[in-house]
Amino acid sequence: MLKGKTIILGVTGGIAVYKAADVVSRLKKQGANVEVIMTDGAMEFVNPLTFQTMSNNPVHNSMFNKIEKFNVEHISLAQKADIILVAPATANTIGKIANGIADNLLTTVIMASNAKIIFAPAMNTAMYTNPIFQSNMKKLEDLGYEFISPGVGILACGDYGAGKMAEPEYIVEYIRGALMEKDLLGQRIVITAGPTIEPIDPVRYITNHSSGKMGYSLAREARDRGAEVVLISGPTHLSPPDGVKVVDINTTVEMFDEVGRYFNDCDVLIKSAAPSDYRPEKSMENKIKKKDGEIDELNIKFVRNPDIAEYFGAKKEEQIIVGFAAETDNLYEYASKKLKKKNFNFIVANDVTKRGAGFKSDTNIVTIIHQSGKIDEYPIMSKESVAKIIMDEISNIIKNKS
Numbered sequence: 519m520l521k522g523k524t525i526i527l528g529v530t531g532g533i534a535v536y537k538a539a540d541v542v543s544r545l546k547k548q549g550a551n552v553e554v555i556m557t558d559g560a561m562e563f564v565n566p567l568t569f570q571t572m573s574n575n576p577v578h579n580s581m582f583n584k585i586e587k588f589n590v591e592h593i594s595l596a597q598k599a600d601i602i603l604v605a606p607a608t609a610n611t612i613g614k615i616a617n618g619i620a621d622n623l624l625t626t627v628i629m630a631s632n633a634k635i636i637f638a639p640a641m642n643t644a645m646y647t648n649p650i651f652q653s654n655m656k657k658l659e660d661l662g663y664e665f666i667s668p669g670v671g672i673l674a675c676g677d678y679g680a681g682k683m684a685e686p687e688y689i690v691e692y693i694r695g696a697l698m699e700k701d702l703l704g705q706r707i708v709i710t711a712g713p714t715i716e717p718i719d720p721v722r723y724i725t726n727h728s729s730g731k732m733g734y735s736l737a738r739e740a741r742d743r744g745a746e747v748v749l750i751s752g753p754t755h756l757s758p759p760d761g762v763k764v765v766d767i768n769t770t771v772e773m774f775d776e777v778g779r780y781f782n783d784c785d786v787l788i789k790s791a792a793p794s795d796y797r798p799e800k801s802m803e804n805k806i807k808k809k810d811g812e813i814d815e816l817n818i819k820f821v822r823n824p825d826i827a828e829y830f831g832a833k834k835e836e837q838i839i840v841g842f843a844a845e846t847d848n849l850y851e852y853a854s855k856k857l858k859k860k861n862f863n864f865i866v867a868n869d870v871t872k873r874g875a876g877f878k879s880d881t882n883i884v885t886i887i888h889q890s891g892k893i894d895e896y897p898i899m900s901k902e903s904v905a906k907i908i909m910d911e912i913s914n915i916i917k918n919k920s
């Protein structure tokens with residue numbers, strides 16, 4: 519995802535340095551080239567060897583290294599950066615940059631670079647809320663520097679409050695978003711995700727295996743490309759993606775109502791959820807009890823739920839609607855029928871019996887069937903990569919419309 523990108527990670531002296539090693543590891547996993555600059559303060563906390571090993575690059579620290587080949591280090595680092603991330607960023611380093619002080623390699627590289635600069639502050643609450651620090655931060659924000667807000671919690675000093683560096687997972691997501699082309703800027707995209715649950719009584723329900731991973735990956739990709747995203751989600755164990763409006767629902771009828779609330783004003787609707795087609799006719803008010811002496815059977819009558827995709831497919835005007843098809847056999851035939859019946863612009867078919875495809879897994883194996891009859895088959899890939907392909911298709915449809 520970050521292949522071909524160079525991230526300069528500035529590590530300054532705070533206890534959250536240990537989390538910065540995790541940031542490097544996550545950036546590397548996404549394919550980025552990471553060059554670490556440590557301040558002297560950071561080196562008091564962690565040996566540079568840690569960052570050298572994680573980044574697979576020598577760690578930079580001094581402005582005055584012996585020159586082996588002529589290459590002014592602060593200028594070459596400043597020029598090769600796609601992004602400069604400072605994590606953890608101390609009040610001291612932020613203060614220096616806000617006031618034009620360049621007295622070490624990191625502050626000098628920042629001064630010399632045209633790349634986007636992002637800070638992940640980490641400090642004691644009293645320092646974070648100090649008006650001097652706040653005004654330095656405001657000054658930099660006004661100049662286009664970005665800040666990843668620290669979390670609230672118990673800090674290393676034992677105090678409670680704001681100042682905990684954001685979690686590495688979140689920082690890397692932020693970087694990924696910052697580097698993406700904003701080709702979906704201005705698009706309002708509604709995405710449905712996860713299963714629905716249909717109650718039988720107060721303690722039991724029927725559901726399916728959907729984890730929400732596919733839909734949540736779509737939401738993150740759309741957000742990172744500039745779209746305004748509403749994620750209508752059945753119950754999942756996933757963390758709500760930042761910067762996305764998440765609407766929680768339980769049943770198919772609730773999902774239908776929420777899609778209805780957002781449909782008229784949206785540009786794109788993506789139906790990646792697995793809503794239940796049927797629900798018990800009646801949800802019992804009290805728990806159904808086993809009764810002695812009665813026959814060993816329990817009959818529950820099910821009634822049809824609305825088909826959300828079909829209903830809004832019939833109503834669509836300018837909207838792009840993307841459907842999914844979860845099949846166990848006759849993938850092309852069944853998916854093609856759904857494409858037409860539900861009036862989708864294209865359908866993403868997955869054979870949920872295949873290993874690494876469909877429910878729960880981090881990967882999927884999809885075939886996209888277009889209205890024209892064109893079929894694109896894809897190999898196994900992460901759900902993030904599937905989300906990228908789907909957003910590329912949507913982006914092309916939008917470009918061709920205008």
Ligand code: PMT
Pocket residue numbers: 711712713727728729730731732733770789790791792793794795823824825826827828840841842843844845856868870876877878879
């Ligand atoms: O959530 P994950 O664990 O990551 O798994 C991903 C997934 C397998 C759920 C996803 O890739 C997927 O295939 N989603 C569609 C599941 C499904 O309900 O497929 P379907 O073939 O039954 O329905 C066809 C389309 O109609 C789907 O877009 C579905 O959202 C929609 N539908 C179905 C029933 C219903 N009552 N209303 C609907 O809108």
